[in-house]
Amino acid sequence: MSPRIRLxxxxxxLLGFAAIFAAGxxxxxxxxxxxxxxxxxxxxxxxxxxxxxxxxxxxxFDYRGFDTLGEEFILFGSVMGVLLLLRQTQDERxxxxxxxxxxxxxxxxxxxxxxTLALVGPLAVFGLYIVLHGQLTPGGGFQGGLIIATxxxxxxxxxxxxxxxxxxxxxxxxxxxxxxxxxxxxxGFLGLLAGRNFLANVLPLGKTGxxxxxxxxxxxxxxxxxxxAAGIVLAIRAxxxxxxxxxxxxxxxx
Amino acid sequence: MILLIIQFSVLLLVAxxxxxxxxxxxxxxxxxxxxxxxxxxxxxxxxxxxxxxxxSQIVVGAVALPMLIMLGLAEVRRHRGERTRGKSxxxx
Numbered sequence: 407m408s409p410r411i412r413l414x415x416x417x418x419x420l421l422g423f424a425a426i427f428a429a430g431x432x433x434x435x436x437x438x439x440x441x442x443x444x445x446x447x448x449x450x451x452x453x454x455x456x457x458x459x460x461x462x463x464x465x466x467f468d469y470r471g472f473d474t475l476g477e478e479f480i481l482f483g484s485v486m487g488v489l490l491l492l493r494q495t496q497d498e499r500x501x502x503x504x505x506x507x508x509x510x511x512x513x514x515x516x517x518x519x520x521x522t523l524a525l526v527g528p529l530a531v532f533g534l535y536i537v538l539h540g541q542l543t544p545g546g547g548f549q550g551g552l553i554i555a556t557x558x559x560x561x562x563x564x565x566x567x568x569x570x571x572x573x574x575x576x577x578x579x580x581x582x583x584x585x586x587x588x589x590x591x592x593x594g595f596l597g598l599l600a601g602r603n604f605l606a607n608v609l610p611l612g613k614t615g616x617x618x619x620x621x622x623x624x625x626x627x628x629x630x631x632x633x634x635a636a637g638i639v640l641a642i643r644a645x646x647x648x649x650x651x652x653x654x655x656x657x658x659x660x
Numbered sequence: 661m662i663l664l665i666i667q668f669s670v671l672l673l674v675a676x677x678x679x680x681x682x683x684x685x686x687x688x689x690x691x692x693x694x695x696x697x698x699x700x701x702x703x704x705x706x707x708x709x710x711x712x713x714x715x716s717q718i719v720v721g722a723v724a725l726p727m728l729i730m731l732g733l734a735e736v737r738r739h740r741g742e743r744t745r746g747k748s749x750x751x752x
Contacts, residue, residue, distance in 0.1 A: 437667070437708060462712045536715065544711035552719035559723070638724060645731040649738070 456607070457614040458541040458623055466546060467623045467630075471605040474626075475590055478633055482587045485637040492644040498652050514565050523564040530557040537631035541620040547630025554631065555638035562646065574643045579636045586633025593626050663707075670707050674700050687733055695726035 435441055448461055448469060458464040466474050494500070533554030540546025562570035597606030605622070612619030677697045684690040698721020705714035 460712075545715055546712070549712065549715035549719075552716055552724070556719055556723055559727070642724070642727065645728055645735075649731045649734045654739075 453614060456541075456620055456623060457611045458620045459615060460541060460543055460546070462544065463540045463546045463623060463627065464620070466548075467540075467626045468605070468607065471594070471626065474630070475594065475605075478587060478590055478630060481634065481637050482583070485583070485641050488641045489644050492648040494652055497655050499655050501651050501653055514563070519564045522560040523566075526557050526560045526564075529560060530554055533557065533631075533635070537628060538617055538624070540627040541623050542615065542617070547627040547632075548634050550627075551631040551634025552638060554635040555642070558639055559642060567650070570646075571643075574639050576640070576643070579639055579643075582632050583636035583640060586629050586631070586636060589629040590626055590633065593622055593629060596622070667707050670700070670704050674704050688730070691726045691729045691733070694729070695722050698722040698725065 440446075448465060452458050452461040452464040452469075456464050456468055458468075533550045533552075533556075535550070536545035536553055537547055537550030540550065558570060558573045561573055594605040596608045597603055600606070600608045602608070607621040607623075609621035609625065611621050618624065674697070677693065677700055681690055681693040681697050684693055698717065701721055702714045702717040705711070705717055
């Protein structure tokens with residue numbers, strides 16, 4: 407295809423898209439003006455019903471908790487897929503001393519090493535804070551879990567591959583991943599055991615505004631946090647290991 | 661009014677950064693741009709009053725996704741190097 411035809415095709419599709427987009431945008435309400443009833447209903451119901459001041463978390467872990475269960479298993483499945491794809495195959499082998507062999511690249515600067523190492527603690531604490539305060543302020547298990555997962559990444563970025571591998575020992579992280587994912591589903595069964603719906607709240611709701619309030623929402627948020635943090639760490643570790651420590655058999659290129 | 665100006669400038673920043681990422685040809689440089697773009701998208705979510713989404717976007721868009729792409733790129737380059745060297749060794 408010559409550049410000219412390509413440009414003509416691009417301009418035609420751009421004009422068509424612009425027309426449809428403009429027609430669609432004309433009907434849009436201004437930002438923040440939501441025409442449906444559900445937002446107002448949930449805003450009014452969440453605090454008295456579930457003692458949560460962050461309605462988004464109440465929707466994620468209670469009103470639409472079943473959707474979140476599905477989403478969590480999407481993440482679980484993707485992480486399993488990554489681990490399966492990046493496993494050590496028969497025509498590959500482990501490098502004998504990867505740290506020496508990988509010495510060709512530029513070393514991280516002292517400033518970068520110091521800064522990333524100093525970030526490890528604050529990131530872990532901030533992640534835990536976001537997980538535990540999901541029912542009170544924006545955040546929750548998913549966001550907090552992601553932030554926790556960046557803490558071991560900072561260990562690697564500070565130039566400590568061995569420490570990174572020790573911190574992210576698969577024995578521990580894989581168990582955490584399974585506990586988080588399975589625990590969410592089991593927490594749903596608590597409702598069934600109490601003779602109510604799947605994922606219905608059975609725990610004491612506590613006082614609105616306290617950390618230990620909102621019943622199952624906090625429990626599920628913590629379990630999701632464990633699952634997400636473990637899943638992301640497992641995926642990053644698999645990528646790192648494959649890139650740094652595994653090579654094709656016979657290919658003595660380094 | 662101030663909020664409107666901030667929202668407009670963030671949208672403008674997101675659009676121009678997206679264009680810059682698309683127009684970058686080198687994948688490694690593109691990934692660095694993508695990381696910055698992810699950070700701006702998080703800022704956009706925050707300015708449009710969606711802090712829950714902004715929190716996850718910061719990590720996914722600015723750290724996790726670029727990191728995985730970078731490691732994937734390193735993998736592709738390494739394999740390409742091993743394969744071409746292996747082939748030239750056999751045929752010549």
